[in-house]
Amino acid sequence: MKFQFPELPYALNALDACIDAQTMDLHYNKHHRKYYEKFMEAIEHTNTQGIETLEKLFSNISKYEPAIKNNGGGLYNHSFFWNSMTPNYRDCIGPLKTAIEKKWKTIESFEKKFTETATDLFASGWVWLILDEKQELQIIQTHNHENPLMDVCPTKGSPLLVLDVWEHAYYLRYKNERPGFIQAWWKVVNWKHAEDKYADLHR
Numbered sequence: 170m171k172f173q174f175p176e177l178p179y180a181l182n183a184l185d186a187c188i189d190a191q192t193m194d195l196h197y198n199k200h201h202r203k204y205y206e207k208f209m210e211a212i213e214h215t216n217t218q219g220i221e222t223l224e225k226l227f228s229n230i231s232k233y234e235p236a237i238k239n240n241g242g243g244l245y246n247h248s249f250f251w252n253s254m255t256p257n258y259r260d261c262i263g264p265l266k267t268a269i270e271k272k273w274k275t276i277e278s279f280e281k282k283f284t285e286t287a288t289d290l291f292a293s294g295w296v297w298l299i300l301d302e303k304q305e306l307q308i309i310q311t312h313n314h315e316n317p318l319m320d321v322c323p324t325k326g327s328p329l330l331v332l333d334v335w336e337h338a339y340y341l342r343y344k345n346e347r348p349g350f351i352q353a354w355w356k357v358v359n360w361k362h363a364e365d366k367y368a369d370l371h372r
């Protein structure tokens with residue numbers, strides 16, 4: 170397997186409407202990089218022959234040691250999180266907007282439900298918009314570095330959008346006020362990335 174540490178798709182200060190540059194620097198250059206390095210260490214002495222992608226690895230993650238799940242999840246989830254944000258916000262459009270409105274009536278009520286799910290998540294984890302195995306949109310929580318591609322996740326599916334609610338994602342600016350972070354996050358959501366992921370699942 171060959172895995173790369175991904176480039177951040179914008180400058181460290183580009184998301185200042187939600188995330189300050191110092192937090193982004195620590196989060197990307199320290200936390201995310203450490204998960205990547207520890208993942209590479211963990212797979213060095215593990216037989217992963219024939220497994221070329223993290224997605225394939227996650228589908229059988231329960232067969233591997235916890236360090237592979239924890240750090241591989243940290244690698245994948247953060248990469249997805251960076252792509253779930255943009256300095257050039259625009260509203261959700263197209264088939265994904267239609268699907269969200271079918272399920273939650275309006276984008277605003279979807280955002281309210283997602284915000285509640287993120288606010289209520291106990292301790293460290295992630296909140297996802299996914300297309301589940303029955304082709305239904307769902308908002309789910311995962312704990313630690315689990316994700317909906319992992320066989321250990323109770324609700325599996327394809328990720329469309331994710332929010333990191335570990336304290337390291339917001340503590341410097343927002344302290345213990347996670348709701349303030351989540352409220353600001355909606356100003357930097359990358360709907361195009363979510364729309365593209367949704368379209369990929371319908372080709």
Ligand SMILES: [Fe+2]
Nearest residue numbers: 200333335338
């Ligand atoms: Fe994080």
